[in-house]
Every structure is written in structure tokens, then in C-alpha cells.
Amino acid sequence: xxxxxxxxxxxxxxxxxxxxxxxxxxxxxxxxxxxxxxxxxxxxxxxxxxxxxxxxxxxxxxxxxxxxxxxxxxxxxxxxxxxxxxxxxxxxxxxxxxxxxxxxxxxxxxxxxxxxxxxxxxxxxxxxxxxxxxxxxxxxxxxxxxxxxxxxxxxxxxxxxxxxxxxxxxxxxxxxxxxxxxxxx
Amino acid sequence: xxxxxxxxxxxxxxxxxxxxxxxxxxxxxxxxxxxxxxxxxxxxxxxxxxxxxxxxxxxxxxxxxxxxxxxxxxxxxxxxxxxxxxxxxxxxxxxxxxxxxxxxxxxxxxxxxxxxxxxxxxxxxxxxxxxxxxxxxxxxxxxxxxxxxxxxxxxxxxxxxxxxxxxxxxxxxxxxxxxxxxxxxxxxxxxxxxxxxxxxxxxxxxxxxxxxxxxxxxxxxxxxxxxxxxxxxxxxxxxxxxxxxxxxxxxxxxxxxxxxxxxxxxxxxxxxxxxxxxxxxxxxxxxxxxxxx
Numbered sequence: 001x002x003x004x005x006x007x008x009x010x011x012x013x014x015x016x017x018x019x020x021x022x023x024x025x026x027x028x029x030x031x032x033x034x035x036x037x038x039x040x041x042x043x044x045x046x047x048x049x050x051x052x053x054x055x056x057x058x059x060x061x062x063x064x065x066x067x068x069x070x071x072x073x074x075x076x077x078x079x080x081x082x083x084x085x086x087x088x089x090x091x092x093x094x095x096x097x098x099x100x101x102x103x104x105x106x107x108x109x110x111x112x113x114x115x116x117x118x119x120x121x122x123x124x125x126x127x128x129x130x131x132x133x134x135x136x137x138x139x140x141x142x143x144x145x146x147x148x149x150x151x152x153x154x155x156x157x158x159x160x161x162x163x164x165x166x167x168x169x170x171x172x173x174x175x176x177x178x179x180x181x182x183x184x185x
Numbered sequence: 186x187x188x189x190x191x192x193x194x195x196x197x198x199x200x201x202x203x204x205x206x207x208x209x210x211x212x213x214x215x216x217x218x219x220x221x222x223x224x225x226x227x228x229x230x231x232x233x234x235x236x237x238x239x240x241x242x243x244x245x246x247x248x249x250x251x252x253x254x255x256x257x258x259x260x261x262x263x264x265x266x267x268x269x270x271x272x273x274x275x276x277x278x279x280x281x282x283x284x285x286x287x288x289x290x291x292x293x294x295x296x297x298x299x300x301x302x303x304x305x306x307x308x309x310x311x312x313x314x315x316x317x318x319x320x321x322x323x324x325x326x327x328x329x330x331x332x333x334x335x336x337x338x339x340x341x342x343x344x345x346x347x348x349x350x351x352x353x354x355x356x357x358x359x360x361x362x363x364x365x366x367x368x369x370x371x372x373x374x375x376x377x378x379x380x381x382x383x384x385x386x387x388x389x390x391x392x393x394x395x396x397x398x399x400x401x402x403x404x405x406x407x408x409x410x411x412x413x414x415x416x417x418x419x420x421x422x423x424x425x426x427x428x429x430x431x432x433x434x435x436x437x438x439x440x441x442x443x444x445x446x447x448x449x450x451x452x453x454x455x456x457x458x459x460x461x462x463x464x465x466x467x468x469x470x471x472x473x474x475x476x477x478x
Contacts, residue, residue, distance in 0.1 A: 008440050009203040009224055013414075030440060046200045046224070047260050053222035054440055057433070079200070091259065105259065111197050111283035112306050115188040129196040130261065130283070168196045 001073075001179050004029035004038035006064075008054040010046015010079055014167035015175075022172045023182035032063040040073040040179045043080025045129065045165055048105065051079060052094060068098050073158045075178040081161040082132050089135070099161050100138025101154060107133035116169075119145040119152065125169035126152060132163050144177070194308035194328035197261065197283065198392040201225055201329075201415050205405065205436050206394070208232050208419040211250065212257040214428070221432035224415065225261040225283070228254040233290045233337030233473070234420035234459065243291040245273040248280055255282070263310070268477050269295025278307045284329070286310045289476035290336045290419070299477065302326030312396065314347045314474055316354035316383075317373035321478075323391055324376040330389065332413070333474040334397015337420050339461030341398040341407065343474055348395060348411040359387045397474065400425070400458045402438025402451050409442035426456030 003019050005012045007028040016026035019042070026042075029035050041064075055061050068074055068084075076084040076099070087102040088095045108114070108131050117126045124145055134151050137143065144160065145153035153162040153174060160178040204224025209215040210232060218226050230246045231239065245266045255262045261283035266273035268287055273294075277285045287300050289312050302309040303326030312333035313319035319330050332351065334344030358369060361384060370380040382390055395413035399405055400421035408416050416439055418432075425431045434451040441447040469475060 007203065009201075009222075011199050011202065013202055014199055030444075046202075047204065049219065049259060050204060050222045050224045050436075053220075054436070057222070057437055110281045111261065111308065112278070112281050113188065114193045114197065115186050116190050116193055117186045127192060127196055129193060129200055165196060168192060168199060 001025070001040055001182065002027055002038045003040040003042060003179055004035055005042045005044060006051070006080070008058070009050050011044040011077070011165065011167055012042075014165075015042045015044050015077075018167050018170065018172055018175060019179075022175060024175070024179055031058065032060060035060070035063050035067055041067060041075075043074065043076040043083055044167070045078030045080060048079035048082040049093060051083060065096055068096065068159070071158055073178045074098070074160070075174055076159065076161045077167065077174075078129065078131055078163060078165055081163055084159065084161055086138070087136075099154065099156050099159055100141050101134050101161065102136035103132040103163070104135050105132050106130050117147055119147055120149065121145055124173055125166075125171050126164040127168040128164050129168070134163060144174070189306035191326075191328065195391050197308055198310070198329035201261070201394070202392060203440055204415045205432075205439050206263065206415065206417045207422055207432060208417075209254065209423070212253050214423055215254045215258050217429050218422070218432055219258045219260055221429060222436035223260060223432065225263055226254065226258060227263045227265065227286065227417065227419075228282075229265055232420040232423060234339070234424055235337075236290060237337045237471070245270070245277065245291065248276065251277075251280055251282065255280070265291055266300075267291040268293040269298050269300060271300045274300055274305060274307075274309075278305055282307065284308050284310055287327075288312065289333060289473045293476050299325055310394075312474070312477065313351070315350045317375045318478070319351060319389060319393070320373065320375035320379045323379060323389070327391065329392050329394065331394045331396040331417055334395065334399070335464065335467070336397045336473050337462075338398050338464070338467075339400040339421055339424075339459040340464060341400070341404045342464060344395055344397045344399065344404075344408060345411065347397075347474070348408060348413060351389075351393065352412050355383055355387065355389070358383050399435070400461060401455070402434045402448055405435050405438045406442035406448055409439060415439065421459055424459040431455050431458070
């Protein structure tokens with residue numbers, strides 16, 4: 001699948017490498033015309049406020065909104081999850097509201113509190129960098145992974161969201177969940 | 186749960202890619218930087234051009250100003266300590282800054298030893314002018330590098346030199362046979378396992394950003410085109426005529442470095458850039474890039 005990676009700022013490079021590694025074709029998306037040429041989209045980690053500004057500077061808000069609302073597969077990690085959420089706190093910030101969840105920004109603390117762990121389900125490696133926390137998960141949203149009983153990854157139809165960084169752990173479980181498994185390239 | 190692993194340290198550097206890290210000296214500038222789309226800010230008392238002008242010993246900043254900036258913005262906050270001054274670094278770690286820059290912009294505290302950065306929980310960024318210096322800093326535990334350029338000059342020529350030097354030295358290693366790598370490690374005065382790693386991957390094991398002399402969106406785009414993965418802008422923004430406008434333009438220039446039409450648009454009507462310095466007017470003692478080894 002041609003999977004766009006929103007490459008305005010943040011962890012786009014690691015996502016692209018991981019997608020290529022499982023046989024998808026990653027495409028940097030910085031413009032509406034690049035977005036028009038892809039079938040799925042990764043919203044990577046990074047600074048969500050910076051990304052929101054660049055989305056505004058580049059008139060990408062409406063094309064992104066139309067792309068996701070058309071039901072295409074999406075993987076939103078960390079800052080991407082913040083963009084996709086219904087409501088954002090810590091502080092309040094605009095978001096697209098595609099995923100029926102609420103998140104609190106930087107809710108684990110500053111960088112010195114960033115950590116690695118494994119999901120309660122076993123196996124799935126979790127890397128949290130100045131990560132957000134899911135403070136509400138809507139009724140139509142399925143929990144995909146937990147850490148110490150707390151939901152850290154979710155799925156709502158074609159949209160998969162995670163508060164951690166699977167791309168930094170080199171784990172493609174969520175990429176396969178969102179975009180399928182084309183087999184090794 | 187494991188905190189402060191190397192993966193977590195490099196992870197934050199990964200999240201800053203494609204972004205601009207701006208030097209700010211007060212809360213007002215930090216807010217301007219965040220509003221313009223900075224991915225992080227560097228809190229310091231004087232920008233490099235001012236340090237150059239004032240002379241004297243430049244030290245780590247007053248914790249009060251760093252904390253005020255941490256309270257004012259939500260993006261990561263970095264701060265600088267002197268080369269080798271591990272006690273300033275411990276103070277910055279106690280303040281929970283997100284990254285510590287062991288920086289040649291401040292007056293070095295130790296002419297023989299850089300900080301043992303692996304011993305800290307907070308990630309470090311260090312300057313480099315060539316591959317050997319880059320790999321020595323990674324060997325000491327740096328999670329991010331930045332080419333030094335020549336800070337506080339508004340002149341990109343040294344930054345370009347350092348980016349090209351790094352790229353060229355990495356390329357050479359990827360062409361070498363395995364038997365040549367030990368001799369190359371000796372020539373570079375770099376850890377052998379890191380030289381081997383570069384031969385295999387063709388890239389540095391941590392992100393490398395550009396710093397020193399970036400004063401325009403075109404400068405930022407040039408650095409990106411030469412392989413920098415993000416840029417630091419020190420004096421270039423807040424010593425220009427219209428900092429808010431220039432800050433946003435540098436952010437856009439960094440993201441859209443591959444699009445000359447977009448660069449032309451964001452470069453339009455920015456007002457005066459910082460005055461800048463010609464390298465020939467600087468003696469060896471004025472060259473910050475020569476600090477550290």
C-alpha cells in the first residue's frame with residue numbers, strides 16, 4: 001500500500017523505514033497533492049503544537065480532514081494521537097476529533113520521565129517520549145494495548161492510535177493492524 | 186519500566202527532526218518561538234552574537250530564567266552548559282530540562298575532558314566539526330549531534346563546511362573494506378565499533394542537526410539539503426528586524442526545503458537579517474568551533 005507519512009516535523013523518518021521494511025511504500029506528505037496520491041496515512045510523533053501550526057501554514061487542515069473522514073486507514077502515534085483526538089488538555093489545544101478519545105499532553109512528565117516498557121498483553125514493546133495519556137476512551141473505541149492497566153493503544157474502525165512510539169521500538173504490529181501485511185519486500 | 190535508556194534519549198531527538206530549535210533569552214521570546222512553530226527552545230541568557238560582543242566568561246544560565254521558560258511553553262526546553270562542566274550539567278538535570286547542550290558557545294570549563302554524558306539521565310546534544318569529533322561525543326553518550334558552524338556570526342559558511350565534511354567522511358567509510366576500518370578509526374580518533382556501524386548503515390547512529398550561522402529560511406533549507414535533520418537558530422531570529430515573521434519563515438523553510446517556490450514565498454519581505462560577521466575578521470581565539478576536541 002502507498003502509505004503517506006505526514007512529514008511536517010517529528011518522527012516521520014523512523015515510520016517510513018518501518019513501513020518499507022514490511023513491504024509498504026512510504027511517501028512523505030507535506031502537501032495536499034502528495035496526500036492525494038496515497039491510500040493510508042501515518043500521523044507521527046513530534047511536537048503536536050508545531051505540527052498544527054505547519055498544517056495551518058500549509059492549508060492542509062481540510063485535505064487531511066477529508067482524507068481521514070473518507071474512511072482510509074490511519075495510524076496516529078503520540079503527537080499524531082493528540083491531533084486525532086476529540087479533546088486535548090494540558091493545555092487545551094485544537095484537534096481533528098477523528099478518534100473518540102480524550103488525551104492529556106505530556107502527562108507522564110518531562111523528558112527525564114520518558115521510559116521503555118512492555119504492554120500488559122506481553123511482547124509489544126512500548127517507548128514513551130514526553131508522552132500523552134488517554135484520559136477517556138469512547139464506547140465505539142476498542143483498546144488494543146494496556147500498560148499497568150491503562151489503555152495505551154486503541155482502534156476505531158480504520159483508525160489506530162497509540163500514545164507510545166512503535167516506530168522507535170522497530171515493532172510493526174500496529175502498522176500491520178492499520179495497513180495490512182503485504183509480506184516482506 | 187526503564188527510564189532514561191539510550192533509546193529514549195535518541196527518541197526525543199528523533200521527534201525533533203524536521204524542526205527548528207530556537208535560542209530564547211526570556212519568556213516573551215519563548216512564546217514568540219512557540220507561536221512560530223519552533224519544535225523546541227534553547228533557554229540561555231545571551232545569544233551567541235551577544236556573548237561574542239560582551240566578551241568575558243559565558244556560563245550556564247540562571248535557573249530562574251530557565252524555569253520561567255519551562256513554565257511558559259509546552260515544547261521541549263533545552264539549556265547549555267560549558268564543555269566539561271559536569272556540575273552545571275547536574276544543575277540543568279535537576280531542573281529537568283529536556284536536553285542539555287554541552288556547548289562551545291559558552292566558555293569551556295575543561296580543556297581535556299568532555300562530560301561523561303552516559304552517566305546522566307537527561308539526553309545531551311554536542312557540537313562537532315568532523316566525523317571523528319562526532320563519534321567521540323557519541324562514544325561519551327551524546328544522543329544528538331549538531332554541526333558547530335560558527336555561532337553568533339550569521340554566516341553559514343562554517344556550518345556548510347562542517348556538514349559537507351561529515352557527509353564526505355561518512356561516504357568514504359561506506360566504500361572501505363572491513364580491513365581498512367581500524368586504520369580509519371585510528372585516523373579519526375573514534376571508537377572502532379561506531380566506525381564499523383557507519384560502514385554498515387551509511388549513517389550516524391544518532392540524529393545530526395545543523396547549528397551556527399543560520400540567519401534565513403534559505404540558510405536553513407541549505408543545511409537540510411546538505412543532510413542536516415533539523416536546525417538550531419541562535420542569534421539569527423531575535424537579532425533580526427522582525428523576529429516573529431523570520432521565525433515562522435525559518436520553520437517553513439526547514440519543512441519545505443525541497444520546494445524552491447515555497448522558499449521564495451517565505452523569504453519575501455522579512456526585513457533586515459542580523460548583520461553578521463565575515464570569517465576573515467575572526468582570529469583563532471574568536472572561533473567558538475575550535476573549542477572542544
